[in-house]
Amino acid sequence: MGLESKKRVERFLAQMQTIRADNGLSQSELARLSAKTPGYICDMERGRRTPNLSTVLQIADALGAEVVIRKIPEKR
Numbered sequence: 001m002g003l004e005s006k007k008r009v010e011r012f013l014a015q016m017q018t019i020r021a022d023n024g025l026s027q028s029e030l031a032r033l034s035a036k037t038p039g040y041i042c043d044m045e046r047g048r049r050t051p052n053l054s055t056v057l058q059i060a061d062a063l064g065a066e067v068v069i070r071k072i073p074e075k076r
Contacts, residue, residue: 001050009047009050010047012056013044013045013047016044016045016059016063016065017045019063019065020063023063023064025063027041027042027045028041030059030062030063033062034055034058034059034061034062035058036055036058036059
């Protein structure tokens, strides 16, 4: 994974953690709601695991959030 991709994953995981906290959910509660283990959620938030798309969608559903894809402006 390239540096830019890693930065995008880090931004995504930071947003996920912010939404979780804003919703008043602990890692354990999010894990229960998304059918993951608390350790998995913790590892994701610390950048030790990169979730696949299926997991991202499960977590988004549990958070009451949506996953959006958008075009990145071309660098000139």
